Amino acid sequence: MTGAALRQLLYRAGVGALVLASHIAIAAPDNNIYFAGVAYTSIASNIAEVYPHLSVELAGDGAATLNKRIKSLVQSxxxxxxxVFDALGSIKDASKATAMALALDGETSSIERVGNVYKLRTEISAEALFFNFKEKQVLGGFPFTIDYIDVSATPPSDGDIQKAFHDMVVGAAGRHDIADEFVNVLTRSRAPDAANKHLRVTLSTLGPKAVEYIHQVSPKLDQAAFTQEVAREFGKYLGANQQLSILPYSSNQAIGSSMAARFVEGESFNLKVPDADYEIHLNVAGFKKFEQSRSNVDALLLYGAFVDVDVLEPLSQKIYFSQRIKQGASRTIPVTQASVDDWAASRDTLLSLFDNFTKAMSDSGSAWLKSGLSDNRQAHDQFSSLEELVKSCR
Incomplete structure (x- = not known):
């Protein structure tokens, strides 16, 4: 990377530092997008803690190997x-200095015993992040998630978990990896125009009942990290289901819409995050779980997730949508199962809620609306307003 080409690059407000794991390409015709490489969207000093497995895979030659695979897929x-991948030089002659990175937002893993086997689930949250490095401003991102489930007869070791992330990063026979999914996102994405109207999750909180439930089923969960995950996941489903670019989540409005970032080379930069035309506030109000029935063979468990969603225009404080949405899900388990990962089931229910809600934004006849949204005139009038708002952001 030529340091002069990317002085004062900045990233998302209140979330953390953007750490690029590759070189940025910067000399090509004006209508090109310059690939900036792989990025972590977290505080630079906290990378190993937030990404314990991905940071291992991208160390050494890992990032370069991933970049080569992305380049090969893109060019095919x-x-x-x-x-553009490998043109180096100055951005002074570029009137459209638009860059794009594979930004890694988080990783998770969980282990559950099901009967006589163990289920390992690994997940990577990421996005195709576009930004203008001449104006020093984020243009928008297209979030996505890749996950895998592996089953084994013995409890997965740390090495097994690392191997699962290795396969998701570098690829394995019969598996879809992160480079595949990243390029798949690029096949249906264009660099957002800075003049477009912007949507952004600016608030993500947990209600008292949600906190109480989490204490019961997953007492070690980092609640602060989970609220950031909620914001990211909602943005992911909104972006994918409505073909929208989404501005990065801001978790701390007090510091404004900019934050210092540190590159792998150790240099520090700044990147502006534009103000949102429309803000989204999320409050996870609570979760529920109960056993509906049980036989000699299996038991039927029901899970529920409840979220308060507010969408408003920050300047006028006009409220377009302010309603509680809900989702139910069932799960049948064998009575011989030693333990149930209630938190994994509840999280999946929450993600299903985000998926169904954001899909319905372009399908007013969605069957989900009958159970997921309050059955009153105000709720449905507000949902119609939300549909029109989303259309205006495309």
Whole structure:
């Protein structure tokens, strides 16, 4: 990387530092998008803690190997944008200094015993992040998630978990990896226009009942990290289901819409996050779980998730949508199962809620609306207003 080419690059408000794990390409025709490499969207000093497995995979030659795979995939197919990888130089002659990175937002893993086997689930949250490095401003991102479930007869070791992340990063026979999914996102994405209207989750909180439930089923859960995950996941489903670019979540409005970032080379930069035209506030109000029935063979468990969603225009404080949405899900387990990962089931129910809610934004006839949204005139009128708002952001 030429340090002069990216002085004062900045990233998301209140979330953390952007750590690029590759070189940025910066000399090509004006209509090109410059690939900036792999990025961590977390505080630079906290990378090993937030990404304990991904940071291992991307150390050494790991990032370079991933970049080569992305380059090979991009160059093997036609994309809406022209992506440039290996042109180095100055951005002074570029009137459209638009760059794009594979930004890694988080990783998770969980182990559950099901009968006589153990289920390992690993997940990576990421996004195709576009930004203008001449104006020093984020343009928007297209979030996505890749996950895997492996089953074994013995409890997975730390090495097994690391191997699962290794396969998700570098690829394995018969498996879809992060480079595949990243390029798949690029096949349906264009660099957002800075003049477009912007949507952004600016508040993510947990209600008292949600906190109480988490204390019961997952007392070691980092609640602060979970609220950030809630914001990211909602943005992911909104972006994917409505074909929208989403601004990065801001978890701390007090410091404004900018934050210092540190690159792998150790240099520090700044990148502006534009103000949102419309803000989204999320409050996870609570979860429920109860056993509906039991036989000699299995038991039927029901899970519920409840979220308060507010969508408003920050300047006028006009409220477009302010309602509680809900989702139910069932799970059948054998009576011989030694333990149940209630938190994994509850989290999946929450994600299903986000998926169904954001899909319904372009499908007013969705069957989900009958159970997921209050059956009154105000709720449905507000949902119609929300549909029109989303259309205006495309």
């Amino acid at each position: 197919q036609a994309l809406p944008e022209s992506i």
